Amino acid sequence: MPDQRTFTGGCHCGLVRYECTSDLAMVTACNCSICTKKGLHITFVEPQRFRLCAGEDSLKEYKFNRHVIAHQMCSECGVETFARGQKPDGTRVIAVNVATIDGIDLSTIKMTPFDGKNM
Numbered sequence: 824m825p826d827q828r829t830f831t832g833g834c835h836c837g838l839v840r841y842e843c844t845s846d847l848a849m850v851t852a853c854n855c856s857i858c859t860k861k862g863l864h865i866t867f868v869e870p871q872r873f874r875l876c877a878g879e880d881s882l883k884e885y886k887f888n889r890h891v892i893a894h895q896m897c898s899e900c901g902v903e904t905f906a907r908g909q910k911p912d913g914t915r916v917i918a919v920n921v922a923t924i925d926g927i928d929l930s931t932i933k934m935t936p937f938d939g940k941n942m
């Protein structure tokens with residue numbers, strides 16, 4: 824089992840800041856329309872493992888398709904740090920954009936292909 828670690832992260836301009844706890848064992852390389860266009864690499868965490876530290880008032884929400892995922896972008900710099908979503912059974916989940924974790928080196932992260940396009 825990879826270690827659970829608490830990471831800090833945020834948007835580009837610094838208005839939006841968060842902490843999340845994850846082992847980063849599963850990071851998506853997803854083929855859906857928004858992950859492709861934004862270059863999103865997502866790890867899913869339970870809501871209690873994610874804390875928005877700053878920027879609640881700076882978030883701009885974006886939904887599309889079935890509107891089950893609420894993408895959260897910084898209204899100033901446009902970076903999406905996370906999304907609020909639901910699993911098919913209704914459980915709430917936070918989708919953290921791994922690229923926004925402080926000091927992350929994406930070239931060292933193992934990516935898991937995810938067929939979001941056909942879900």
Ligand SMILES: [Zn+2]
Nearest residue numbers: 834836897900
């Ligand atoms: Zn920002």
